Amino acid sequence: MLLLAAIIWGAGYIFSKQATNAGMHAGLINAIRGFIYAGLAYAFFHKTINQMTKRDLKIGLIAGGINFLGYQLQTIGLMYTTPANNAFLTAIYVVMIPFIVWVFFHQKPERKAYVAIVICMLGMAVLTGVFSRGVSLHLGDLLTIISAGFYALQIVYFGMSATQSSPWIIAFMLGLTQGVFGLIYSLAFETHTYSQVHWLQGLVPVIILGIVSSFGAQTLQLVGQRYTDPTPAGLLLMTESMFGSVFSVALGFEPMTWDLVIGGSLIVIALVIMQVGFRRLWLFKKRI
Numbered sequence: 001m002l003l004l005a006a007i008i009w010g011a012g013y014i015f016s017k018q019a020t021n022a023g024m025h026a027g028l029i030n031a032i033r034g035f036i037y038a039g040l041a042y043a044f045f046h047k048t049i050n051q052m053t054k055r056d057l058k059i060g061l062i063a064g065g066i067n068f069l070g071y072q073l074q075t076i077g078l079m080y081t082t083p084a085n086n087a088f089l090t091a092i093y094v095v096m097i098p099f100i101v102w103v104f105f106h107q108k109p110e111r112k113a114y115v116a117i118v119i120c121m122l123g124m125a126v127l128t129g130v131f132s133r134g135v136s137l138h139l140g141d142l143l144t145i146i147s148a149g150f151y152a153l154q155i156v157y158f159g160m161s162a163t164q165s166s167p168w169i170i171a172f173m174l175g176l177t178q179g180v181f182g183l184i185y186s187l188a189f190e191t192h193t194y195s196q197v198h199w200l201q202g203l204v205p206v207i208i209l210g211i212v213s214s215f216g217a218q219t220l221q222l223v224g225q226r227y228t229d230p231t232p233a234g235l236l237l238m239t240e241s242m243f244g245s246v247f248s249v250a251l252g253f254e255p256m257t258w259d260l261v262i263g264g265s266l267i268v269i270a271l272v273i274m275q276v277g278f279r280r281l282w283l284f285k286k287r288i
Helices: 002-021 026-049 054-078 083-090 093-105 111-127 139-160 167-189 191-196 199-227 230-250 258-275 278-287
Strands: none
Touching (some): 002 054, 002 083, 002 199, 002 230, 026 054, 026 167, 083 258, 093 111, 093 258, 111 258, 167 191, 167 199, 230 258
16 A cells, blocks of 8 residues: 555656646645545545544644645745656655654664765755756755655654544545645735646646545555554655656656666665664574
């Protein structure tokens, strides 16, 4: 279930890019897919959602707010960078998680975290062309990195607080807050762009995002993570970045370049280092 969610999310970068290419901006995209997500969640899980308590509402609003900021910044960033860069840079949330836990819960990161962060930064430098074009981080890359921080914060919050509520209530609140906040943002800042939108070309990929990426993949994640440990779950979900780049190159959004291969590979190596318990593997091998 988690691997299928990663594949769906990887393909989702392409649909998001198609929507932005059609002239749709981030707030409008997130409003539509959020309301679709909330509507489907309520249609399937309304019996549980109707029993929502004030505590569930509070947890859902916080989770939804963090989730919206991640989606919003990621979608805006996608307008100014390639799907592959967006996918790889978003995936660095796995590296950020231990440091967020350290700041908020005073649990110091393992030593391997420092190695991973150096490798990840090197991969980002290659991927964004620092060595070939100098230090010039694109706006889209910077926004994507910030969005990754919100995704990391979301995962920490899900692990520390959101488990106290039903996953179906959380799913509904994620969709509802994404839809409401996206609509507010769009009405406040994007109304002048509506006349430039190719609606038929843009609505189809956004509807697919709402049904498949939001409702489908996020539901798979919510259920799948109940039956596996965090380490294999993280390893499976982080392949989203790999699938994002594969789809981006395969569908002609960008060419295969050495910067993409080397930079992306270094980031994936950093993510694997963060997820694999080398000490446990060494002890297990020693016992054998």
